[in-house]
Amino acid sequence: SQTIHQWPATxxxxxxxxxxxxCTVEGTSNPxxxxxxxxxxxxxxxxxxxxxxxxxxxxxxxxxSASRPQDRQFILSSxxxxxxxxxFYLCAWARLSSYNSPLHFGNGTRxxxx
Amino acid sequence: xxxVEQSPQNLTxxxxxFITINCSYSVGISALHWLQQHPGGGIVSLFMLSSGKKKHxxxxxxxxxxxxxxxxxxxxxxxxxxxxYICAVRGGGYESQGAQKLVFGQGTRLTINP
Numbered sequence: 454s455q456t457i458h459q460w461p462a463t464x465x466x467x468x469x470x471x472x473x474x475x476c477t478v479e480g481t482s483n484p485x486x487x488x489x490x491x492x493x494x495x496x497x498x499x500x501x502x503x504x505x506x507x508x509x510x511x512x513x514x515x516x517x518s519a520s521r522p523q524d525r526q527f528i529l530s531s532x533x534x535x536x537x538x539x540x541f542y543l544c545a546w547a548r549l550s551s552y553n554s555p556l557h558f559g560n561g562t563r564x565x566x567x
Numbered sequence: 568x569x570x571v572e573q574s575p576q577n578l579t580x581x582x583x584x585f586i587t588i589n590c591s592y593s594v595g596i597s598a599l600h601w602l603q604q605h606p607g608g609g610i611v612s613l614f615m616l617s618s619g620k621k622k623h624x625x626x627x628x629x630x631x632x633x634x635x636x637x638x639x640x641x642x643x644x645x646x647x648x649x650x651x652y653i654c655a656v657r658g659g660g661y662e663s664q665g666a667q668k669l670v671f672g673q674g675t676r677l678t679i680n681p
Contacts, residue, residue: 495673496673499669502668512668554615556600556602558609558610
């Protein structure tokens with residue numbers, strides 16, 4: 454069976470510090486991978502998606518970047534965090550090129566930038 | 568106007584009541600998802616549908632493509648159904664389908680009291 458791991462679960466970081474959130478998927482190959490952010494009181498917003506190793510598409514201009522160094526690994530990074538980066542970050546995967554594939558979410562990382 | 572609108576935003580009911588959450592969208596879609604977000608933040612995919620009706624246990628999801636509207640029903644509601652329910656749509660364009668990019672509603676916070 455497929456599983457998705459995301460860590461850490463919570464993170465408190467000062468403004469200007471770097472960020473690295475990691476997500477890995479097990480039990481499937483060539484997944485579509487996604488990073489979403491949920492700001493307080495707002496809906497989910499797609500930040501990045503990837504359809505393959507080294508292929509990253511950015512949906513919104515921002516202070517963050519994403520990388521996919523391996524097929525089932527997706528990393529969200531920042532060189533210098535801003536207060537506005539606080540939020541709940543979710544990684545998700547879906548089966549590549551399957552129109553009927555549901556989205557599978559990780560448990561999320563709650564990031565507080567102080 | 569948001570592309571995906573959910574109503575109500577908040578709903579409180581007594582255990583056993585029949586629950587309906589609505590989702591309207593303004594764009595052409597290839598699929599619609601209903602998701603459940605638990606208080607801890609984790610998200611579970613409940614349904615993905617592109618026409619008609621689907622049922623899983625006490626949950627029923629319907630969609631009317633012509634009216635651009637979907638409903639999620641919960642029969643015999645229980646306190647453990649308390650969660651945020653999120654509607655999300657996948658666009659009809661090639662890129663949206665291939666990358667399975669979703670646009671999310673704001674969510675409906677459901678509280679079921681014993």
